[in-house]
Amino acid sequence: MSGRLSLYRFSSPAAFYPLAGTIGKIAALIAVVLLAIGLYMSFFVAPTDYKQGEGYRIIFIHVPSAWMSMFIYLVMAFWAGIGLVFNTRLSSMMAQALAPTGAIMTFIALWTGAFWGKPMWGAWWVWDARLTSELILFFLYIGFIALQGSIDDTRRADRAGAVLLLVGVVNIPIIYFSVKWWNTLHQGATVSVTEGSSMGTIMLQTMLIMTFAFWAYSIAVAMYRVRSIILEREKDTRWVSELPEVRR
Amino acid sequence: MKARHKRLGFLLVGLVVLGAASWLVFNALGNNLSYFFSPTEVAENKVPADHVFRLGGLVQPGSVERGEELTVRFEVTDNAHTVKVAYTGILPDLFKEGQGVIAQGRMGPDGVFVADEVLAKHDENYMSPEVADALEKGHQKGIADMAKGNKPL
DSSP states (O other), X not given: OHHHHHHHHTTSHHHHHHHHHHHHHXXXXXXXXXXXXXXXXXXIIXXXXXXXXXXXXXXXXXXXXXXXXXXXXXXXXXXXXXXXXHOOHHHHHHHHHHHHHHHHHHHHHHXXXXXXXXXXXXXXXXXXXXXXXXXXXXXXXXXXXXXXXXOSSHHHHHHHHHHHHHHHTTHHHHHHHHHXXXXXXXXXXXXXXXXXXXXXXXXXXXXXXXXXHHHHHHHHHHHHHHHHHHHHHTTTSHHHHTOHHHHO | OOHHHHHHHHHHHHHHHHHHHHHHHHHHHGGGGOSOBOHHHHHTTOSOTTSOEEEEEEEOTTOOEEOSTTEEEXXXXXXXXXXXXXXXXXXXXXXXXXXXXXXXXXXXXXXXXEEEEEEEEOOSOBOXXXXXXXXXXXXOTTSGGXXXXXXXX
């Protein structure tokens, strides 16, 4: 019984607030270290590609951000579902806190993709299934942020946002499998769970380090953001007014 | 049955219905979401006549002829069928014999596909020139000319 209690304790915003600060600090530190290692490897350690030359190096930003853009959406949808079913306040705050990071990741994936597409394919943008579904993901993030921001009653805003997030989940497998289901200009997956990877070992290691760096970054900023959201939503409670940083 | 069990049930049923609906939609759309047609589909007359479409495949090795004023003629193949393509303009850097391309244009009356845009399609393999070289040596001849332009840096 006590084990159950200690786990559920952190679903209360008051208990999670200090924990989020600690997690945020650790994740930010990890992100800085991994980014430094990952970027150094991206530019100086990973070998030149046999076909695309140096230009392929944008993959070390492009793929991690594209993965994060899909993964963050799934995490948000998970929290939105939990919030909808159990009426827990913190889960809706988590979904809200992740949204800007997800939108930024999607934007980076689209933007670096355009920079990569122009020299390699010969086009900044094409309306193939992979690119279009990723653009729709960007609109879903923007739509969620706008919808939640436009409703003053937070409970109603959370519920509306959650429904939008859950409906949009359909898009994630479409993005992921688009290159398999249809002929696209975008090439197939380089790294897949079932078929392993088709890139050089050092290239793959670099990409994975960059991916973990992006993970740590996303966790860090989401934690700092959720702290702000908690303070904003709970500003009338006693525990907030007793915080040393608020009393000052 | 508690209220939250009910909500969970609604949520799960909703997701299943949504998934089924989108599966049906995409099943019905089928190949219409594909970005290009293959030479085989051209040979089977599955492409729109008198209409712009995209043709995708590999550039047939040994088929590229450069004419005057940026005009290029080459053949696009999927190893089953081949389509002749004519294009005037600047080709992307990755355009090479044996490399994937997607050309947009329409079928001429003489059976030559007249392209007004050619994009290069690359695959999902990334490796160092040394590794590519070693692989190529293992293959030897036949496609050996593909590696010519890729001396180890």
